Amino acid sequence: MRFDDLPVWREADFRGRLDWYRAVSTNRLPAKYLIAARVPARCALEAPEADLWHAFDARTDEFLCLRDAIRGGAALPCERVRPSLLDLAAELARRMLTHCNFCRWECGVDRSVGAKLGACKLAAETRVSTYFHHRGEELIYRGRGGSGTIFFTSCNMRCAFCQNGDISTDRLNGEAITARTLATMAWQLRTEGCHNVNWVGGDPAIHLHTIVAAIAMLEDLRPSGADLASALPSKADWFNDQAAAHARYAGCFNAPQLWNSNFYLSDEAMKLLRVLIDVWLPDHKFGPGRCAIELARTPRYWETVNAHLLKLRDWGEDFTIRHLVMPGHVDCCTLPVLDWIAAHLPGTPVNIMDQYHPDNYCDPGNVKYQERYAPLARRPSPREIRSAFRHARELGLPFESLSYERNTTGLRA
Numbered sequence: 001m002r003f004d005d006l007p008v009w010r011e012a013d014f015r016g017r018l019d020w021y022r023a024v025s026t027n028r029l030p031a032k033y034l035i036a037a038r039v040p041a042r043c044a045l046e047a048p049e050a051d052l053w054h055a056f057d058a059r060t061d062e063f064l065c066l067r068d069a070i071r072g073g074a075a076l077p078c079e080r081v082r083p084s085l086l087d088l089a090a091e092l093a094r095r096m097l098t099h100c101n102f103c104r105w106e107c108g109v110d111r112s113v114g115a116k117l118g119a120c121k122l123a124a125e126t127r128v129s130t131y132f133h134h135r136g137e138e139l140i141y142r143g144r145g146g147s148g149t150i151f152f153t154s155c156n157m158r159c160a161f162c163q164n165g166d167i168s169t170d171r172l173n174g175e176a177i178t179a180r181t182l183a184t185m186a187w188q189l190r191t192e193g194c195h196n197v198n199w200v201g202g203d204p205a206i207h208l209h210t211i212v213a214a215i216a217m218l219e220d221l222r223p224s225g226a227d228l229a230s231a232l233p234s235k236a237d238w239f240n241d242q243a244a245a246h247a248r249y250a251g252c253f254n255a256p257q258l259w260n261s262n263f264y265l266s267d268e269a270m271k272l273l274r275v276l277i278d279v280w281l282p283d284h285k286f287g288p289g290r291c292a293i294e295l296a297r298t299p300r301y302w303e304t305v306n307a308h309l310l311k312l313r314d315w316g317e318d319f320t321i322r323h324l325v326m327p328g329h330v331d332c333c334t335l336p337v338l339d340w341i342a343a344h345l346p347g348t349p350v351n352i353m354d355q356y357h358p359d360n361y362c363d364p365g366n367v368k369y370q371e372r373y374a375p376l377a378r379r380p381s382p383r384e385i386r387s388a389f390r391h392a393r394e395l396g397l398p399f400e401s402l403s404y405e406r407n408t409t410g411l412r413a
């Protein structure tokens with residue numbers, strides 16, 4: 001069965017949603033990066049950063065006009081231009097690294113020098129822990145060919161219960177890679193039949209400079225044996241059926257970009273990603289109280305994530321939201337998060353995840369365990385899971401397709 005024919009697309013939760021992503025994934029429309037490469041920058045890349053931003057904002061408007069025309073049936077212009085809006089995005093990400101404001105910490109450190117590190121504990125180097133065809137993502141992302149997932153090391157949040165703690169808390173995990181190696185990984189996953197390129201971590205925002213540079217290379221990339229040799233040590237699976245046809249739009253390499261993130265990023269990062277990302281998969285974890293501080297040492301979480309989610313709504317982007325039900329945090333986190341989504345983003349598909357298990361600093365069997373997280377050293381009770389589902393149903397949120405398909409407890413509202 002083809003990706004486009006999966007019955008899940010006929011379910012009420014997705015009707016009229018995610019159409020852009022689905023069309024790019026099946027090569028009926030071009031990924032945004034192909035469009036951004038055809039919008040002239042009209043600005044020298046050597047210009048001061050303020051001028052680059054001015055040009056970027058103006059060219060984003062042109063990008064949106066072109067995207068809408070293409071969505072309406074216009075052809076993608078044949079040739080990419082140089083410098084383009086895509087080149088501008090890569091240059092801006094490179095400049096941002098020198099006073100890092102990739103994420104909401106806005107540390108302002110010069111990561112290109114690396115003498116001082118920010119909250120993510122990174123300098124300029126990007127490391128990939130692993131990449132593979134992910135078969136555990138939601139069906140709309142994993143399809144039959146898998147979601148082409150690339151896991152980056154380190155993180156800008158400190159969730160005590162992190163279920164990827166081996167990656168997110170170890171900044172030296174994995175292999176150091178260049179932007180070209182990263183582009184090779186994305187190219188390989190897509191030509192092997194993945195339905196998207198899934199940027200995740202830790203959090204991908206802290207590697208923005210490498211990711212944007214890699215995306216800017218994708219269209220012209222013809223990986224050499226040396227490129228593949230540099231990527232493959234991190235690959236966790238192997239497929240022999242590489243086929244360019246999996247990834248072709250009007251003769252160009254085509255791959256939808258999926259941003260799988262804690263959404264604790266900066267406004268500037270969101271602006272860059274707007275012209276690159278075809279579908280968004282943000283978390284919404286914590287309510288408006290002190291839980292983000294106490295469990296993740298993250299200030300201004302609620303207002304930051306909410307503001308970015310409102311941007312997605314206002315920009316007309318394709319997205320779904322994930323919320324992990326945490327033990328003892330239904331009243332303070334789950335219910336307010338669901339209330340906020342229903343009030344501001346009605347109709348947005350939500351995956352209410354029931355698979356929380358004690359991990360990282362919350363796992364008594366882990367050497368990192370800390371006694372102060374003892375209340376999180378258990379799974380959510382059936383009552384907590386059911387109350388999350390019931391509340392979502394009462395609010396009329398479309399959550400059942402995403403939440404029930406692979407939930408681990410088998411519980412329902």
Ligand code: SF4
Binds near residue numbers: 104109156206
């Ligand atoms: S990515 Fe975020 S945490 Fe890391 S240095 Fe930049 S602003 Fe700070």
